[in-house]
Amino acid sequence: MGDALAGSGTGKPLVIASGTLMLALGGISGRAGTEADFVPSGPRIDTENAVIAMAERGVRSSAVRLPPLVHSDLDHHGFTPALIGFARAKGYSGYPGDGANRWPAGHTLDAARLFRLALEKAPAGSRLHAVGDEGIPLREIAAAIARNLDVPTKSVPAEEVPDYFQFLATFIGLDNLTSSARTRELLGWEPAHPGLSPTPTQATTSPDLYGGSGVRDPGFCR
Numbered sequence: 001m002g003d004a005l006a007g008s009g010t011g012k013p014l015v016i017a018s019g020t021l022m023l024a025l026g027g028i029s030g031r032a033g034t035e036a037d038f039v040p041s042g043p044r045i046d047t048e049n050a051v052i053a054m055a056e057r058g059v060r061s062s063a064v065r066l067p068p069l070v071h072s073d074l075d076h077h078g079f080t081p082a083l084i085g086f087a088r089a090k091g092y093s094g095y096p097g098d099g100a101n102r103w104p105a106g107h108t109l110d111a112a113r114l115f116r117l118a119l120e121k122a123p124a125g126s127r128l129h130a131v132g133d134e135g136i137p138l139r140e141i142a143a144a145i146a147r148n149l150d151v152p153t154k155s156v157p158a159e160e161v162p163d164y165f166q167f168l169a170t171f172i173g174l175d176n177l178t179s180s181a182r183t184r185e186l187l188g189w190e191p192a193h194p195g196l197s198p199t200p201t202q203a204t205t206s207p208d209l210y211g212g213s214g215v216r217d218p219g220f221c222r
Helices: 004-008 019-027 045-057 081-091 108-121 140-149 158-168 181-187 200-206
Strands: 013-019 060-066 067-071 094-095 101-107 126-129 133-137 153-156
Touching: 013 019, 013 081, 045 060, 045 126, 060 108, 060 133, 067 081, 067 108, 081 140, 081 158, 094 140, 094 158, 094 181, 101 108, 101 140, 108 181, 126 158, 126 181, 140 158, 153 158
Parallel strands: 013 060, 060 126, 067 101, 094 153
Antiparallel strands: 101 133
C-alpha cells in the first residue's frame, strides 16, 4: 500500500494506529513522552517508523499513538475492560507494587476524531498523541474500579503480577506519562469527552468515579 501511494506522487494520506506504551518500553521515563520522541526499532515500532519514513517519498503519512487506557462504553476489548475483568475475576482490584506508575488515557470518541483530523490535514511524517489525561497513577485506576465494582483494592506483589495481570504483566509496571501538547497545537484537537482524571469543572458537573473528586466515564465499569 505504501509503495502504491508513494508511486502516485500526489501526497495521499496514510494514517496508522500506534501506541504510547512503546515510548516507555524504549526507556523514556522520568518525564512526559512527546510526539518528538521515537524509538529506533522494536516490535510495532518498526511499523511506525516505516510509515513515518514514507513522508520522504511523497506520502502524507502519520501515526496516531493511542494511550493504554482508551475508554468509553464503546470499548469492550481494550486494556481498560481487561483491568475491570481482572478485578471481577479475582475479587479485588489490583495494582503493581505501590501503584505510583502512571498511564495516560483518552476517550474513544476523542481518539476517533483525531484519526479523522490526521486523515484530513496532518503534515507528512506526523506522530500524534490521542491523550486526554497525561498520566494517572495505577493505584487510582484500581481504586476507581474497586469502588464501582464494590471490591477491595490491593497491591499485587511482583511474583503474583503474571497471574493477576495476565497478558498485561509485561506492561503494567511501566511509567508512561505522555503529553499531547504538540498534537493539540498542530491540529487544533482538544478532548471533548469525559476523562478518567478529573478537572475541577468535571468534578462538580459529572457523576462520581473518584469518590467525590472526579469523573465517572459512562462505560468505565460495565
